[in-house]
Amino acid sequence: MQIRNIAIIAHVDHGKTTLVDNIIRSSKVFRDNQEAGELIMDSNDLEKERGITIFSKNMSVVYKDVKINVIDTPGHADFGGEVERVLKMADGVILLVDAFEGPMPQTRFVLQKALQLNLHPIVVINKVDKPNCRPDEVHDAVFELFFNLDATEEQLNFPTYYGSGKNGWFNDSLTPTDNILPLMDGILKHVPEPKIQEGTLQMQITSLDYSSFLGRIAIGKVARGIIKENQPFSLVQADGSIKKQRIRELYVFEGMGKRKVTEVYPGDLCAVVGVEGFNIGDTIADFENPEALPIISVDEPTMSMLFSINNSPFFGKDGKFVTSRHLRDRLMKETEKNLALRVKDTDSADSFLVYGRGILHLGVLIETMRREGYELTVGQPQVLVKEIDGHKNEPYESLVVDVPEEFASKVIDLVTRRKGELHVMETKGEMQHLEFEIPSRGLIGLRTNMLTATAGEAVMAHRFLDYKPWKGPIPGRNNGVMLAKEAGSTTAYSLDKLQDRGFFFVDPGEDVYAGMIIGENNKPGDLIVNPNEGKKLTNHRASGSDAATSIAPKTLLTLEECMEYIQQDECIEVTPNFIRMRKVILDEHERNRIAKSMKSEA
Template sequence: MRVDNLRNIAIIAHVDHGKTTMVDKLLRATDAFRANQQVEDRVLDSNDQERERGITILAKNISIEYKDVKINVIDTPGHADFGGEVERVLRMADGALLLVDAFEGPMPQTRFVLRHAIDTGLKIMIVINKIDRPGANPEKAYNDCLDLMADLGATDDQLEFAMEHVVYASAMNGFARLDPNDGNMDMYPLLDMIIDDMPAPEVDENAPLAMQCVTIDHSNFVGRIGIGRVYSGTIHQGDQILVVKNDGSSATATVKQLFTFDYLGRTECQEVGAGDIAAVVGIDRTDIGDVYTDPENPVELEPIEIDPPTLSIVFEASTSPLVGRDGDIVGARQLKERLFNEAENNVTMKIEELEDKSGVEVSGRGILHLSVLMESMRREGFEFQVGRPRVLFKKDENGNKMEPVEQAVVECPDEYSGKVVEVFGTSGGIMTSMDTSGIVTHLEFKIPTRGIMGLKNRIMNVTHGEGVFYHTFLEYGPYAGEIGNRQNGAMISMTTEKAVAYALGTLQERGQLFVEPGTECYEGMIVGERSKAGDMVVNIARTKNLGNQRSSTSDISVQLVPPRTFSLEEALEYIADDELVEITPKNIRLRKRLLNATDRKKAAVRAGQVNK
């Protein structure tokens, strides 16, 4: 039976192609807000980090109503590091809007999210966004989308549907058109196409209940809330249901509260029918993949499988001499508790305590995925330290070592393309395609995840800031051998004091500084990068010896170059194996694992790096 008054659609796209802005405009077009209501742009990016970074991290559910049809809209993350969210939530949809920038066309993460939509069997409608952007080429972007769908193994039905259903839009200016030049200035052509042509849910309302939890929400008042689609039957408030876990175990539970999505909020209701998306309260410790079904006639659904993590980082309690200055949660026990709580809510992360109890290993889908967790923790008042990200290797059937391989794309002015190819060559990358037909050169590479670390800064340097760099996980491939690490040595503080301008003035001639006058430093902290290989221990508190002669003012003033500052991701990509990133609510510091210079020399001797 078709539920004609319901549509479930997901919006998928590469980062920054306009998904969340498009949802804003659909909400406005369907009168979701009062006439005088003050509404922020990108209303769905409710998380602080989402607004600051300009990306969607968590999938969001909303619903809009148009021509008496309820449209459940799922806004998905565009970044491959949050792909675990995409894989799960697409199960709730019957169709997807593929948003593509009319200037950039399909990008690496378009491939990533589109592959999941095709594998899930969704009908895909192409929306060419930003058609009013200078240099936009909507026709090429549309053809590239069809080529990409064919390349990813789309069925004939999916390709036919995409060919016949294309909309040209500018989410920023709030219009959608069936032809780029037809002059329409509202969103109704897109909404009409969703209502008329997107498939309605095909369900059996009389079959036993079957619902699968794909997203977990948490409330301090009622605990975990399981969100998912009702595939068959009807779920009622007060129902006694059977909860079947991914491992096959099961237990009964009572539905205490039931909600459906209503514009930006949720509405409590007594029952939710097949085809709709519901939020269920009352299932203790419910988890991703749990199936809610009828105890008398249980229904089996496919378990949710998620791509494995590719990177791991060890979290440790901070051993810095400045520990406790910025944050108020510094203990190893609290750190462990916080990380194991994260494991309950974040199914895409694998969190395990090390055998020697010295720290907790957190595995995720990429540096951004892991750094979002670190940023959340530092905002909560935690102080901790982390080591260099390690790639997770695995073995194939023949026992050969395999490592994660990424697809990387660089777009840059033609004169810098040679330098970009050279940088990738030294990092284990292999060029797979080069297109010089547009305004900029488009280069694609396959490169081990190990080679990606620290690559963005090098690309920005050789392209003089004009390059655009994206990468996404592609597959596990054969181990690519040794890849060169950081070439330059570090400047390491020898004392625990504040940095002094006079000392920094002499040091900046030897390399690039990471600190400024007045910065609290400690022994073993990395204060700069040398222009040569090999580490150098420096005195950042050295002052000028005063003689009995007068000195002119010009002799006293020191001209300092502004120091290089690191974001959390840049710091994680920068450090070497024997270094750590110290993370506090106010500071990100780089340091050596062994703070004392003598201890570092002894360790080097033991490792056979230095002759006795």
């Protein structure tokens, strides 16, 4: 059977996973009476809630007697490590672009990787049914992007398809059809068969799966030779060391699942059970004459956070896994499959430094652990600083903001205050398109401020550029916070009386402890308040005769918003049911003593 290997790449929210749904439906993977639902490939709970793809996934369909292996990739820059690896398994890519937004920063990032690997591109302009879309302008912008990325003559001659994933049609013209078969024919026509070289077995491990029954499963494309069940092989590792092992079981991708086979021919993707101690990028090679494939390089982490055990007064009330051993084992397990993550021990046995690609990357890890029953404390995200030629350098990102024209000046003001520089300003329909270069530090906390300033209209996207010289201090949060004075349960009476001081992150009847952040102060500087005081009752006053208290509902912050909100002396307590912000040092006198000693040293 002939094979085609194709990866689907795009910016966030341009419709990759919806396109995969259409491919699945068009090739009748599900029976007609079987309920498949939407966004079939986003199987993880977090992916379904956020509507984004976090982990790349494989599936295959058979169309006109040709097996098409489809790889769905994440669109967020924070998961760039996933994209780079899995593109190694493909021979062609479908570049999906929104008919209104056009190419975005992440489109550029993933396309550059695909062109460097010499993959054959097919451009699909999606969402042409949207009002004010501009497919012809977007097509020209995509061509310009290819040209800027030094595409070859052959790559510049890419085929283009138009359509609407939501309405289930794609065609090589703007005429709507009632299916996506023109695109399926295009895949067979424009994506080459895998190149098969002569020689002994070679397969690079580009991805991994985990099964509690089978253990770690290595996934990759067989580059040459035939791989068979029970075959002895050499595992060539990144440092050049070679381990002799034997293959236990082999699986190929079929539909949404896997099918067990006895041998896999070159060019096909397969999952191998029985490889021990492997890392992504290692090569499964011939037993007698092992030859390694070039190592996969993954972008370095740009941000770190301190993960510690939960040491608040509410320790152990909520989670199942609370000790430092639990925390360490879970983080080490994560590094096995999350390539862009690094974990380092610190001087304290209870704390670990975790390095990642950005706030979303680390936020997804914390959220996953919280749902598994872990309790932990995480500190403020810090960018990684490098010493280059004796100068202090920090990571910079390219930031793109699309915003209605009347808010453009506010956005420029916000970004420039955080040491960003405006490089491009152009009009796209009714929107203003702004491109900045900004230190990664400046992005922390920017999204919330920007959405407030633009009435929620701004669309932000950013990607890592390079390390450049340190830009100096960046202003943080302007206002102080309100801290609980002592442990207890908040009362409506107290919160009502404190409302003119700021807004709250807690409702009446919630348990708090001393040093916990319960709200934001209207002014700079922290304010210690007592939210637990009840109303004093006398013979003359009945409890309900006063004017009823009217308290504004609490401000709910998501985990990522908390990570962007906290300052250096604050941290977040994360448990399965609660996310609380607090001071690192809970005792007020201890905080004052340390602040005084730091002043005297300075």
